[in-house]
Amino acid sequence: MDAFGSATTEKGVPVSQPSSQTTVLDEESGERGVPVVNDFSIQVATVNGSGSQSANSVLMRSIFQMGIPVSGKNLFPSNIAGLPTWFTIRANKDGWIARRKELDFLVAMNPVTAREDVETLDAGSVVVYEERLNLSSIRDDLTYYPVPFAKLATEIASDARLRKLLANMLYVGVVGELLSIDLKEIEAAVAKQFKAKQKAIELNLKAIAIGADYVKENITKSDPFRCERMDKTAGKIIIDGNSACALGAMFAGVTVATWYPITPSSSLCESLTGYMETYRHDEDGKATYAIVQAEDELAAVGMAIGAGWAGARSMTSTSGPGISLMAEFIGFAYYAEVPVVIFDVTRVGPSTGLPTRTQQSDIFSLVYASHGDTKHIVLIPANIEECFEMSRDAFNLAEGFQTPVFVMTDLDLGMNNWMADPFDYPEGKLDRGKVLSAEDLDRIGKFERYRDVDGDAIPYRTLPNTDHPLASYFTRGSGHDERAVYSERADDYKRNLDRLNAKYETARTRVPAPEVSLVDGTRIGLIAYGTTDDAIAECRDQLDREFGLKTNYLRVRALPFTTHLSDFFDSCDRVYVVEQNRDAQMAALMKNELRPDQIAKLRNILHYNGIPVDAQFVTDALIAGEKEGS
Amino acid sequence: MDAFGSATTEKGVPVSQPSSQTTVLDEESGERGVPVVNDFSIQVATVNGSGSQSANSVLMRSIFQMGIPVSGKNLFPSNIAGLPTWFTIRANKDGWIARRKELDFLVAMNPVTAREDVETLDAGSVVVYEERLNLSSIRDDLTYYPVPFAKLATEIASDARLRKLLANMLYVGVVGELLSIDLKEIEAAVAKQFKAKQKAIELNLKAIAIGADYVKENITKSDPFRCERMDKTAGKIIIDGNSACALGAMFAGVTVATWYPITPSSSLCESLTGYMETYRHDEDGKATYAIVQAEDELAAVGMAIGAGWAGARSMTSTSGPGISLMAEFIGFAYYAEVPVVIFDVTRVGPSTGLPTRTQQSDIFSLVYASHGDTKHIVLIPANIEECFEMSRDAFNLAEGFQTPVFVMTDLDLGMNNWMADPFDYPEGKLDRGKVLSAEDLDRIGKFERYRDVDGDAIPYRTLPNTDHPLASYFTRGSGHDERAVYSERADDYKRNLDRLNAKYETARTRVPAPEVSLVDGTRIGLIAYGTTDDAIAECRDQLDREFGLKTNYLRVRALPFTTHLSDFFDSCDRVYVVEQNRDAQMAALMKNELRPDQIAKLRNILHYNGIPVDAQFVTDALIAGEKEGS
Amino acid sequence: MSTTTVKPPSGGKVNRLGLAMADYKGGNSTLCAGCGHDAITSQIIRAFWEYGVEPHRVAKLSGIGCSSKTPAYFLGQSHGLNAVHGRMPSIATGAMLANQDLVAIGVSGDGDTASIGLGQFCHMLRRNVPMIYVIENNGVYGLTKGQFSATADYGSRSKGGDLNELPAIDVCALAIQMGCNFVARSFAGDPKQLLALIKAGIAHRGTVLIDIVSPCVTFNNHEGSTKSYPFAKQHEELLHEISFVPFFEQITVDYEEGDVVDVALHDGSHIRLRKAGKEFDPTNKGEALKMLMETNTNEELLTGLIYVNEHGQDFMSSLKLVDTPLAHLGQERVQPGAEALQEIMNSLM
Amino acid sequence: MSTTTVKPPSGGKVNRLGLAMADYKGGNSTLCAGCGHDAITSQIIRAFWEYGVEPHRVAKLSGIGCSSKTPAYFLGQSHGLNAVHGRMPSIATGAMLANQDLVAIGVSGDGDTASIGLGQFCHMLRRNVPMIYVIENNGVYGLTKGQFSATADYGSRSKGGDLNELPAIDVCALAIQMGCNFVARSFAGDPKQLLALIKAGIAHRGTVLIDIVSPCVTFNNHEGSTKSYPFAKQHEELLHEISFVPFFEQITVDYEEGDVVDVALHDGSHIRLRKAGKEFDPTNKGEALKMLMETNTNEELLTGLIYVNEHGQDFMSSLKLVDTPLAHLGQERVQPGAEALQEIMNSLM
Numbered sequence A, B: 001m002d003a004f005g006s007a008t009t010e011k012g013v014p015v016s017q018p019s020s021q022t023t024v025l026d027e028e029s030g031e032r033g034v035p036v037v038n039d040f041s042i043q044v045a046t047v048n049g050s051g052s053q054s055a056n057s058v059l060m061r062s063i064f065q066m067g068i069p070v071s072g073k074n075l076f077p078s079n080i081a082g083l084p085t086w087f088t089i090r091a092n093k094d095g096w097i098a099r100r101k102e103l104d105f106l107v108a109m110n111p112v113t114a115r116e117d118v119e120t121l122d123a124g125s126v127v128v129y130e131e132r133l134n135l136s137s138i139r140d141d142l143t144y145y146p147v148p149f150a151k152l153a154t155e156i157a158s159d160a161r162l163r164k165l166l167a168n169m170l171y172v173g174v175v176g177e178l179l180s181i182d183l184k185e186i187e188a189a190v191a192k193q194f195k196a197k198q199k200a201i202e203l204n205l206k207a208i209a210i211g212a213d214y215v216k217e218n219i220t221k222s223d224p225f226r227c228e229r230m231d232k233t234a235g236k237i238i239i240d241g242n243s244a245c246a247l248g249a250m251f252a253g254v255t256v257a258t259w260y261p262i263t264p265s266s267s268l269c270e271s272l273t274g275y276m277e278t279y280r281h282d283e284d285g286k287a288t289y290a291i292v293q294a295e296d297e298l299a300a301v302g303m304a305i306g307a308g309w310a311g312a313r314s315m316t317s318t319s320g321p322g323i324s325l326m327a328e329f330i331g332f333a334y335y336a337e338v339p340v341v342i343f344d345v346t347r348v349g350p351s352t353g354l355p356t357r358t359q360q361s362d363i364f365s366l367v368y369a370s371h372g373d374t375k376h377i378v379l380i381p382a383n384i385e386e387c388f389e390m391s392r393d394a395f396n397l398a399e400g401f402q403t404p405v406f407v408m409t410d411l412d413l414g415m416n417n418w419m420a421d422p423f424d425y426p427e428g429k430l431d432r433g434k435v436l437s438a439e440d441l442d443r444i445g446k447f448e449r450y451r452d453v454d455g456d457a458i459p460y461r462t463l464p465n466t467d468h469p470l471a472s473y474f475t476r477g478s479g480h481d482e483r484a485v486y487s488e489r490a491d492d493y494k495r496n497l498d499r500l501n502a503k504y505e506t507a508r509t510r511v512p513a514p515e516v517s518l519v520d521g522t523r524i525g526l527i528a529y530g531t532t533d534d535a536i537a538e539c540r541d542q543l544d545r546e547f548g549l550k551t552n553y554l555r556v557r558a559l560p561f562t563t564h565l566s567d568f569f570d571s572c573d574r575v576y577v578v579e580q581n582r583d584a585q586m587a588a589l590m591k592n593e594l595r596p597d598q599i600a601k602l603r604n605i606l607h608y609n610g611i612p613v614d615a616q617f618v619t620d621a622l623i624a625g626e627k628e629g630s
Numbered sequence C, D: 001m002s003t004t005t006v007k008p009p010s011g012g013k014v015n016r017l018g019l020a021m022a023d024y025k026g027g028n029s030t031l032c033a034g035c036g037h038d039a040i041t042s043q044i045i046r047a048f049w050e051y052g053v054e055p056h057r058v059a060k061l062s063g064i065g066c067s068s069k070t071p072a073y074f075l076g077q078s079h080g081l082n083a084v085h086g087r088m089p090s091i092a093t094g095a096m097l098a099n100q101d102l103v104a105i106g107v108s109g110d111g112d113t114a115s116i117g118l119g120q121f122c123h124m125l126r127r128n129v130p131m132i133y134v135i136e137n138n139g140v141y142g143l144t145k146g147q148f149s150a151t152a153d154y155g156s157r158s159k160g161g162d163l164n165e166l167p168a169i170d171v172c173a174l175a176i177q178m179g180c181n182f183v184a185r186s187f188a189g190d191p192k193q194l195l196a197l198i199k200a201g202i203a204h205r206g207t208v209l210i211d212i213v214s215p216c217v218t219f220n221n222h223e224g225s226t227k228s229y230p231f232a233k234q235h236e237e238l239l240h241e242i243s244f245v246p247f248f249e250q251i252t253v254d255y256e257e258g259d260v261v262d263v264a265l266h267d268g269s270h271i272r273l274r275k276a277g278k279e280f281d282p283t284n285k286g287e288a289l290k291m292l293m294e295t296n297t298n299e300e301l302l303t304g305l306i307y308v309n310e311h312g313q314d315f316m317s318s319l320k321l322v323d324t325p326l327a328h329l330g331q332e333r334v335q336p337g338a339e340a341l342q343e344i345m346n347s348l349m
């Protein structure tokens, strides 16, 4: 370990960041006695492949069912079994569900990381741990609850494999009891988790009971953390972003999905497959869709483009490395004007990077994908509801503009479970774009594939197998004129490229507008996008409560930028653009479009270590910025 | 044809551009009688595959040998035979060799394009054409010289194929005679063209003589254009940019070159092969290099990276589509820190675009290649000499910084023949970078692959097959710590990514600095890069002579930018960034680094129809800009 | 499918749809005079005309190369797509997913297929995507001026005189390995055989691979080339004489048993293989591979229907799609109802 | 090449270089307990140790996948490179170009090789790049949680119960088609055979393909899988019993003529194939392909040395390079002199 590494870190998050390790919140919770209700973070440290995931889901869901806003984040390794995994649950009565750097309640099940897990806690935190690990000797400013998990496990089942699995449920019982989580809710959560599998349900409940009983009989609670029933989650659902995108696609009428597995996007097409099998087969069992696992990303996007060309609502999903491989084909679809939707569930780059960590660093790769002059439409959901809605928008825009459209989420949103409001049923017609049928052609009597007839720079197209002598045309990635005829003429080329540019300008007026919140009497602005939104929401509250600092906020929801961006800068003196990448990629795109006096207001706040950004980080950075800045 | 297309065009160059069709120069040459010496543009319109290329080279070379500065540009189609091709030769006593939009002397050999070729001429131009085409009827403000080429051809050879080939030499004779090009020089050029092939030389000279004689006997010259011997080309060479890059690579000691054919880059590795076969074999005939034609670009760059990792000076060459395909691997080399040189001879995108036209639109694709936070070094030669020198720089930088380094030229520079000064022999040691041998390891007794030991953010590496227990390490595109051990730790990751960023900052101080020319008393600046340089040079002269406007000029020679860029903006009030792409890609990179007050000075001049930009275009655009701007 | 609305030119010879051969022509070729590819284009036009395929039902697909330009030169009334280099198979797969009523014909080159495109080519074959896949095989990259491709034979020489020291990829043997059920090889200089094979290909369901030696007169027609007209003419070894009997014509039995193999194709058409020299059963995989291996070593250019199996399952049928092409499904069929969403939401609460 | 400077642990068993097996170990595996890949790792360690390869001469290469992680678990004293997914063959080719003294061993998975990497895999085989290419074949994408790969057998079922309706790519048959001269198949549960094959592979010059069924205990070891331990154990069909005699040991003739085939390898080592049931000649391509085709249809897992040919030319020798590895050539040998430049300049004037 070198100079850096040896410094105190939290799961290796370097402290070389706007720090102030203890926050106001912590001081509160620090004071013994005074109960801290519905406001704490639990971290369960295990090894992956040990089946702890279901235990963690049960824990999270039972708190959720008590009406307490909750979020869960799984910090897992890029391997299948045996490496450290951390699952953090944050319960917060005010609804702040962003990651919180400080932990209150550690369940230390992994011997390998136990020491560092304990060392990086803030004073006053609680540690539940396997008795034999003897962690209490490490420091004396924590509350320790040793539990003989191994021993207790032997009481559950004789079969070793089964025991290993159920052992995890023990800590659910322990934590449930310690945090006074309603047992009924735990039981309901278990039932939900294991669906109709009665035997599994019984066994798991047994394990939970054993854990709970142990606490009752052997532990006297001396920490302030407690759950109390409230009503903030009534009617809400819990779902991961990839599934929400899949549902969005299904209800947007996707007909062809081609993909190649890659973390963290795999579960998008996998859950799509699951839903489609249930809801998209005719009475006679025949499918109204095709989902194909391709041999790689070049083939996946090629199939999706071929399908889009032939008239299907087609999509593919991938992550960074796949985007790089798709670049050439994306340029083809841009230039030949073929609709296709591409989901990029981003992870930490460059290269293979950290496949199981989160980042927002594919922005250049998406917006400028492929060689030559190309600009693409990118939709950026920040939450579950938007995953659902924007997936539908993406198909409408792709077919509407006859171009590739990206939906950019990230590992945090895509693979973690989130509370959300149930989705509204999407009303209204699908926008299938300017497609001419044989009847249309009869009526119009004329068809030129790449002519801007309507002045919006979007031409009309026909589909293969349109039974009309005017219907056919030839699609190519090489130079062509309005009639889609091969051309190397400079004027044909430039006219076409200018039209593509104009089409992008049209898109500005049709992509989802940013979410803007302007507060009277402040000239300080925050800009963010995607999952950073949760941290910003809490950060703005922190700034307000702790520093009396009010802030405006604009959340970018799509590229190209709409006019709102410029207006927002005009309404601020300083604008902090918060991103989860190193190179301030979104800010760079802004600088390319803003006026110099607006650019002068721009400041960067960058968090890119693979861990979801937390409110405190942004707050500290902004305060620091204000100190010099103003 | 629509509104645009039907407007007068020049090879389809739309007039929807800063126009003023006749320039001062034209007016001069317009006046009959007054001889116009060593200042004119010839265009030869033929079909490709007809062997006209050697005729055109002979024509260009013979003018060159008369000491007259000359440039030749081949406007050819993306097919092998039978489509229109135009070859333009510009002779200019002042040394302006950029493309000139206005033509003075047309040789119309292609019936298909003859009409448009004639229609787009300026008044006062000369037309040499195949008698039977009857072009003289088209307009009456031109000088026509009909020549019965077909008939004359029959006199040369009986064999049809041979006749077809030699027919082209006829117009060399005709034009040579009309422009009073010294016959001795033509003979010398022919000898050079056909090397030792005596028979070919004789036949071609015969054809030339027939053409010349026809003029002597049947044509009375009534145009002002003439060649006169001068001394501006003495000691110069003629070569294409791809060959110059190949020579640069050979004299930089390249040992592995892997490539996949693609226009306009193919001839780079092909001429490299030719030179290496002559100069890089040992006495015993064994090769000190390996050149491999890969199955595609992914393999080409993969092989080059594998070779760079194992210690070879390795390179690949490609064009836009190849760059897109290489993206993933380039990100790997960036993150794993493997040296490799990648030549991108750019063509018109997006997608297949116009494979045989020129453009500068791969800048985003190069500098941001691959997903995640990546930034790359790009060298940008503007002329033959720099092709040679920067190829060497590229290898030194790639090994010096252990990262991919791009050399970006374009079709215009890469595939056309240019005058140039003979290359200076590269003195000095090759920079093979920080490579530790077994002896070094014995001395140091410690090796950590990714540790910044010297404070320049550049770590040390060892090569496979280094016989020392400390030598080995594991290279990967996934997260790693200083010792190259797999790591998912946030602190390890961030520290490494920050070091890569610092390495890029170090590169700012070592890449070729821009060429800056500051003129007293002006606050107007021009910025360009690559082949645009020729047009800028002439444009600055035009601005000076025609508008009394003096200009500063900065030519970007590499990315990342050096401090000179900022200084230049400070020394100007308005800066016109001239690029051959639609999206002002280089300007966008500048905006991302300049101060707002500097950005306020930035204006764009963009030319992107695939034809090399000409001085008049820039002059007109700048004057227009000044009208509003100031 | 209604037939296309184009009227036959009064008087002219027409096919069963009443269309003249002209209705199957495309734009003018811009290839070199004498290029083998143009000869193949002519037979594609004739085959689709004689068979009577409705032009609007055809999807013409290709990659990049001189060969890949040819779809612009035939079937001008069909949609076409000229993809990126080596990736046509994925485009074809996607197009068929969107609309299984399409008759897809892909034209590729040896570089496009066997060099950069090898992976997609193999996976398309493995999936048995219904389409006719024509390789215009000249052993070089024509469009980039004559470099060796992966099908250039070991020991053959480039126009510049370079020796090729790598073994050629035999795309037919490869196709058989990958499970292709219709594998044929032909020669641009053998129009009759070519015509029969293409028509048979139209009648087959699944991937149809036709590897056609198609000389590049500009870069690979010299001494030392094994893909030149002269070389192919000298070394062509007919597996059999092929004739095609479309489903809409009577089969006449005009041959003695034994010396003719008659293969019934998917749509009821028949292909007849009349013995020519070699004993050979095109329905036997092992034999086909052995035959290819032998002829390759003897430098023979084996042409004919090398392997056929009419019992294989093609990709589309394995997907069990609704009969209406996916591209034409209305919103009501692709957007599940509100109750479906409700059910899902409940399961997540 | 001098031998490595590591001292043998006093007393411990050492190989001909005086190295202990520990000197050939790598980092701790992070794979699932029981993963077939770990079993293969052990045999790679043992093979390189027993053969006595100098660790520093070895280049370990891989793509992406659980299998591709294994090079970090063996030969810790060798350089290694974990490339991007499916592209290890091009990296290996480049590394050998730079330094032909390297002993390259690549480890890949069935997805890494037969899905995304199929193109590069075939072209590497075609070039006959000298390296040992190990495929740890489990029929699924382990690292992405068990989706079918292109080697999953037709009719096999995923852990989730899905049916695979695509035919498997037989990488051995493919390798033979592509001209590979050393093609073997083995099973992670058959360490003895595996060990002999890897050592023989070290002795061969050219690409050595070893396809090893390596069960994924987490995602593909269930009923219905054809790549599970139980299935492989039940269906394994030994082509022969294999033993390896390194060049530095005496060959003892301890068998009756006929029932043993003895193959002399490039470096003087020998591989001995003792007949086990089937009559089989591993030097006959056609026979090898036929055998594979038969056993595949009979659902037999054929293991052993399927095809070997010691007379093929490998890629490096075809390049006729100087003896010093290109990576080690000094400036004086790679930068031509001033007179060379002068000569070139003159030719351009």
Ligand SMILES: Cc1ncc(C[n+]2csc(CCOP(=O)(O)OP(=O)(O)O)c2C)c(N)n1
Pocket (backbone or CB within 6 Å): B260, B261, B262, B263, B297, B321, B322, B325, B352, C064, C065, C066, C067, C068, C085, C108, C109, C110, C111, C112, C113, C136, C138, C139, C140, C141, C142, C143, C144, C149, C216
């Ligand atoms: C990604 C990419 N790489 C390279 C090229 C350049 N290129 C165009 S055609 C071609 C090869 C064509 O050879 P083949 O497929 O045999 O067709 P042919 O011209 O011989 O008919 C190549 C390498 C390209 N267009 N795209």
Ligand SMILES: Cc1ncc(C[n+]2csc(CCOP(=O)(O)OP(=O)(O)O)c2C)c(N)n1
Pocket (backbone or CB within 6 Å): A260, A261, A262, A263, A297, A321, A322, A325, A352, D064, D065, D066, D067, D068, D085, D108, D109, D110, D111, D112, D113, D136, D138, D140, D141, D142, D143, D144, D149
């Ligand atoms: C370009 C790219 N696409 C997808 C992935 C995700 N991915 C990682 S490993 C893998 C498949 C591994 O399967 P296999 O090669 O069989 O190895 P195994 O894990 O089964 O040993 C995939 C698809 C990736 N890393 N890179």
Ligand code: SF4
Pocket (backbone or CB within 6 Å): B080, B081, C030, C031, C032, C034, C035, C036, C037, C066, C067, C138, C142, C143, C215, C216, C217, C218, C219
């Ligand atoms: S170059 Fe060759 S392949 Fe291309 S068109 Fe000409 S002859 Fe045909």
Ligand code: SF4
Pocket (backbone or CB within 6 Å): A080, A081, D030, D031, D032, D034, D035, D036, D037, D066, D067, D138, D142, D143, D215, D216, D217, D218, D219
């Ligand atoms: S997931 Fe499968 S392949 Fe991967 S380590 Fe576990 S058992 Fe092995």
Ligand SMILES: [Mg+2]
Pocket (backbone or CB within 6 Å): C065, C109, C110, C111, C136, C137, C138, C139, C140, C141, C142, C149
């Ligand atoms: Mg070819």
Ligand SMILES: [Mg+2]
Pocket (backbone or CB within 6 Å): D065, D109, D110, D111, D136, D137, D138, D139, D140, D141, D142, D149
């Ligand atoms: Mg696998």
